[in-house]
Amino acid sequence: MRRKRRERKKKKKIRQEEIHPKYIAQRFRLFSKYDQGISLSDHESWYSVLPEKIASHVASRCSCDVIVDAFAGAGGSCIQFATTCKYVIAIENVNSRLMDAKHNAEIYNVAHKIDFILGDAFQIVRSFTGKVDAIFVAPPWGGPNYENGGFFDFGRFQYQLGDLVDFALQVTPNVAISLPRTSSPREIASAVPQGQTFQVEYNYLNAKCKTITVYLGNLAHHGENASADALSNTAC
Template identity: 35%
Template sequence: MDEEGWYSVTPEEIAIRHAQRSGNGIVIDCFAGVGGNAIQFARMCYSVVAIDIDPQKIEFAINNAKIYGVEDYIDFIVGDFFELAPSLKGDMVFLAPPWGGPSYKSIEKFTLDSLEPRDGFTIFQVAQAITPNIIMFLPRNVDLQQVEELSWLSSPPLEVEIEENYVQHNVKGVTAYFSGAACG
């Protein structure tokens, strides 16, 4: 992995939790990075489509999937999620868009506008065109009211469950499970 991969990969115990909560079927990991979440989804025997715009990240993700022995469960795509989205079909979408690097920690209340490469409302809307079953992994200091607004702005409104994610008794992130994704 490269330096960015180390600070942006989802901690393994959180990625395992996401996979356990994802239900069945095809999972689309829209910002796969070095593959931490895609690998855990694949370990649950789901079919995974792992997308990242950076070819180097996909190379790292392929290598990491081989280490875990799950490369046959993952289709890796180098591409822009926003360009690919209209042609994607899946049962669940996983969103862990870039938070802007380690500096996100210094922001008192992280807003969805701070997500990259587009704001969180746009990212969510594009994902919703694929399926209403969405898992979104966000910074621990995210504005929870904005996260809840994502469900209200949907038509029909989606159910949402928000959970804090801990590693060694420290909050590392927040996960929002929307609609049928809130299954367990």
Template identity: 40%
Template sequence: MGKKRGVSGLSGFAREAFGSQSQFLSTEASQSSQSPDDSFISTQRNQPSGPNTTSQEPTLPPLKRRKVGLLGPGQERYDATELVPFYTDEDEVPDELRKYFSQRLRLFSLYDSGALLDHVGWFSVTPEAIAANIAERCRCDVILDAFCGVGGNAIQFAMRCERVIALDTSLTRLRLARHNAVLYGVADRIEFILADYVEFAKSYTSRNHSMQDAPNYKRKIDVVFLSPPWGGPGYIDGGAASAINQLIPPTPTPREWDTGKASTLDHPSYSLSDIQPIPGKDIFALTRQITKNVAYYLPRNVQLEEVSALVSDEKGEMVEVEEQWMGSKLKAVCCYFGGLVSGQEEMW
């Protein structure tokens, strides 16, 4: 499905497709001077100005030589080693993260080689095997990872797609994602953008509508991968709507119906209304203005009736729900729409 990668790099894609990149950057990033090769680290020093400024070059203290980090010599500008702890022993790990640390090689197979995660990343990153499976289903030219976090999905997309646009609202997580992408050797195929997805999507659709008749305008996103925040580890208890959901029997997954385990579920169902930063139904509707091909990564206890209702107005359109298992544990579901659905490729 889609096309295999035939080129490397994503030079200037976001800037050409969506206008000046700075409009998507937060104040923290947009106020810094940025070079084309380093979108997140200031590479210039402030120059003196005012009546006492002379034509003579100012004397600046020598730049401190940065220590070689986890990425090794020659990769210092992309290395995010100093941003977060790199745990090598369970005794170093905070109690609330220890269960995730024990599964670190499932999250990143190259963890011991220097992959980095912030506190949120430990419990929100997609396990690597699951990310690889989703990426294979989403193989295409250009894919947008709307909430990239520390890069687990973006890295796998870059291994299978020509171009990846990776968004996040956290500068720290973007730097960690780029660090991890360099470690996996795919950073040159990912455009990391500090942006709020909702604002980005609105700007993209508005710009595309105004330029769709322009000659040679080919800036198109084939697939959008949605993995928005579920509300933290407490999502399994029903999120913000748990008081209501306690009264609603959780929706069994197909596997649970088949194995007769539907009556053993002990978690309230998860509502799309608990998705952040805006309700899941609204995020989906906005995304479908970009492309019909959407992969929606959702909690394993999501209400499937709400998922199917997302396309209830689309005559004859199917939704494919794929369970994501790690060993004997169901971790999540990924819901495919549009041309990503088996038997519905004509919608691509």
């Protein structure tokens, strides 16, 4: 029994040398307060967290009273939402990641504005239908494994894009979805219900496209006289 417990502990907390070097090199882009004790307990947390400047930009677009972060991971996005929204509901189905999110939010002094919930977002968010102002959807997409050239293949993953859009719209019409930077514009457009207003934004950091964010509902238009085309490329 003791041996099993030790094995679980080692598996839970990975060492930096086990992470792809490019993510280690960018650790302060992921969390500017990384050296203050930020915790990222597994590979998926490293690969899935949005760079802080991009998360901050998305949070500014999603400013509202109550927002749901449906796939909170280690907390990179919900921390930023807590700076622009009055209340954040952060859902994560892996306990170690949820504990990381809470710990990291405490480092940023925003944990008191976030409700951390362990469980399956697809089940939990149903209870928030019509009760929240916006929802952010950023499931793990496989880290460096998907960067093999060409458009991202949603068919290889658990989460189909159309299903994610439908899932989010059941909660609120105001949706932001974070996608791999190689996502096909045609596939994005086909996943959005006909007649639904949406905007595709390419998020750049240091002149490199890092992610794509799709906004729906009231989040699709931001700023005075702004059009979707005007905001299609955003430097963070």
